[in-house]
Amino acid sequence: MKIHNFYAGPAILPKEVIEETSKEILNFAGSGLSIMEISHRSKEFIKVMEEAVSLVRELLGAGDDYEVLFLSGGASSQFFMVPMNLLNEDEKAAYTDTGTWASKAIKEAKLFGNIDVVTSSKADNYTHIPKIPALEDGYIYLHLTSNNTIYGTQYKQFPDVQVPLVADMSSDIFSRQFDINKFGVIYAGAQKNMGPAGTTLVVIRKDLLGRVKRQIPSMLKYENHIENGSMYNTPPVLPVFVSMLTMRWIKKSGGVAAMEKKNIQKSHLLYQEIERNSMFYSPVNQEDRSDMNVCFLLHDRNLEKEFLENCKKEGLVGLEGHRSVGGFRASIYNAMDIDSVEKLVGLMQEFERLKS
Ligand SMILES: *Cc1c(COP(=O)(O)O)cnc(C)c1O
Numbered sequence: 254m255k256i257h258n259f260y261a262g263p264a265i266l267p268k269e270v271i272e273e274t275s276k277e278i279l280n281f282a283g284s285g286l287s288i289m290e291i292s293h294r295s296k297e298f299i300k301v302m303e304e305a306v307s308l309v310r311e312l313l314g315a316g317d318d319y320e321v322l323f324l325s326g327g328a329s330s331q332f333f334m335v336p337m338n339l340l341n342e343d344e345k346a347a348y349t350d351t352g353t354w355a356s357k358a359i360k361e362a363k364l365f366g367n368i369d370v371v372t373s374s375k376a377d378n379y380t381h382i383p384k385i386p387a388l389e390d391g392y393i394y395l396h397l398t399s400n401n402t403i404y405g406t407q408y409k410q411f412p413d414v415q416v417p418l419v420a421d422m423s424s425d426i427f428s429r430q431f432d433i434n435k436f437g438v439i440y441a442g443a444q445k446n447m448g449p450a451g452t453t454l455v456v457i458r459k460d461l462l463g464r465v466k467r468q469i470p471s472m473l474k475y476e477n478h479i480e481n482g483s484m485y486n487t488p489p490v491l492p493v494f495v496s497m498l499t500m501r502w503i504k505k506s507g508g509v510a511a512m513e514k515k516n517i518q519k520s521h522l523l524y525q526e527i528e529r530n531s532m533f534y535s536p537v538n539q540e541d542r543s544d545m546n547v548c549f550l551l552h553d554r555n556l557e558k559e560f561l562e563n564c565k566k567e568g569l570v571g572l573e574g575h576r577s578v579g580g581f582r583a584s585i586y587n588a589m590d591i592d593s594v595e596k597l598v599g600l601m602q603e604f605e606r607l608k609s
Contacts, residue, residue, distance in 0.1 A: 257593035260571030261402055261546060261584040262424065263444040270498045270588075277494065293490050301494050302483060308500035312509050313433050315456055322455040322475070323483045323493045328354070328423045328442035331453060332361035335419055335438055338475050340366035340393050341465050347371045347392045347416070352379045352401035353577065354421060362396070365467075371395070379404040381538035385412045392416045394437050394461075400425035402445065403575040405548030405582065406541045411435055417458065425545050426454065427503055428587055429513040437461050446545070446586045448496030451489040503587065512587045519585045519594045520544040526598045532556075532605050536580075550580035557581075560604055569597055 258265040274288075281288040282297040291298060306321045315321065324330070335358075340346050344366050348359045350373035362368045369392075372383040379401060388395065394417050400407040402424040411418060417437025426441040433439070437458045444450035455475070462475055471477050477485045483493075503512060524542060527535050527549045535542065535549050551557055557580065564572050574580040585594060 254568045257569045257596055258571055258589070259569060259583045259585070259593070259597075261445070261575070261582060262442075263450050264446070264571075264584055264586050265588045266448070266495070266499060267502045267588040270495060270502055273498055274491075274495050288494055289491055291490075293484055293487055298490060298494075301497055302488070305493055305497035305500065306483075308497060308504065309454065309456065312427055312500060312503060313439070313456065315433050318458055318460070319433070320457050320459055320475075320479045322457070322478050323452045323488055323496070324455055324478060325452060325489050327450075328421055328440055328453055329357065331421070331438075331440040331455060332358040333364065334455075334473055334475070335396070335440070336362040336365035336368075337467070337469055337473060338465060339419075339438070339461055342366055342467065344393050345369060345391055346419075347388055347395040349373070349383070349385060349395070349397045350375055351382060351398050351406060352404045353575075354402065354423070355396075355398040358396060358398070358421060366393075374406075378536075379406065380536050382406050382408055382541040385414070388414055388416065394419045396420070400428075400543055400545050402546050402584075403578060403582075405535075405537050405543045405546045407543035407545065409540065417461065424584075424586075425543075427500070427509055427512060428516050428545055430509050443492055443496050445584075446588075448499055449492050451492035452496060454496070499588075515591070516544045516585070516587065519589065519591050520547060522591065522594050522598060523547050523583060523585070526601055530601050530605050532608060533601060545584065545586060547583040547585060548574060548578065548580060549583075550574075554579075556604075556608065560600075563604060564597070564600055567596065567600060569593070569600065572597075 277288045284297055309321045347369050350356050350370050372385050374381050374383045395414050396419045398421045418435050419438040422439050423442045424445040426446055428446055439456040441454045443452045527533050532551055533549050572581050574582045
């Protein structure tokens with residue numbers, strides 16, 4: 254039976270990427286050694302890192318004014334690395350509070366400078382993306398979470414502001430097209446839409462660096478990683494390799510534009526059913542609904558367990574909502590094909606027939 258993987262993260266990867274990885278785990282690039290047991294300084298791995306960086310540039314349209322890094326420590330480490338490297342103690346940055354991850358980013362940033370939360374949807378349980386007011390002068394950057402993995406909201410348009418955007422794109426990187434030139438920093442933990450857990454992509458505009466006066470530990474200083482091509486210390490070799498394979502797969506499949514088209518098809522199919530089906534509803538404001546994480550609820554919440562069990566029996570796994578939200582969350586990242594969403598929609602229709 255095919256297992257349909259709706260987990261939010263670590264999450265689904267293209268089948269052919271997993272198959273190729275399994276081969277290279279046994280014999281990497283014909284070296285007779287596993288990808289897990291070769292030096293990161295070997296010419297074979299250096300080629301992987303170079304290809305990974307160049308694929309990021311190509312898929313995001315990032316020019317020479319940007320640096321591309323593969324770090325470790327998760328997206329959560331970027332919550333503090335960004336302000337530590339970009340913001341002096343007497344300077345200010347603007348943040349938007351659109352969910353759990355955004356508020357964690359805010360908490361960390363406060364350790365390094367003056368942080369203004371310029372907008373928040375917390376009072377509405379993060380069920381919409383709040384408008385960003387006109388910013389006063391003096392902000393070094395505006396931080397936002399492009400897709401709120403837990404609440405199923407997503408910026409459909411990025412704000413036009415006078416300062417560089419800094420975006421946590423952990424759960425929608427490479428899922429849709431956007432103009433990178435609005436962004437000073439983009440970061441994304443690999444394990445949602447790019448690869449296995451263990452590496453974090455950071456894309457950073459060079460002119461933002463070298464401004465802060467504080468002492469920064471070597472491992473936390475972007476410049477050190479840039480000067481050493483993400484090999485200041487041992488990089489997460491396997492996660493970088495798998496991320497590179499996923500990016501190759503995206504490119505071969507038609508690039509980010511093709512991903513976007515497929516993602517919209519999947520999400521529309523599912524949201525349409527949520528609207529049509531008398532048993533389910535979406536708590537999320539219509540314009541802000543995520544194409545990556547589709548959150549929905551049963552009117553009769555006593556039936557939640559039964560619906561999840563029906564799904565499990567048919568091979569649909571990972572549909573439980575985040576523990577802080579409950580209900581259901583279908584994570585339908587790039588690697589998911591439409592047949593998995595069709596299967597879920599079929600089960601929702603069957604549940605409606607069964608119960609009415
Ligand atoms: C999962 C997630 C994180 C946390 O990522 P880690 O790599 O576990 O630190 C941060 N931001 C968003 C939007 C996420 O989805």
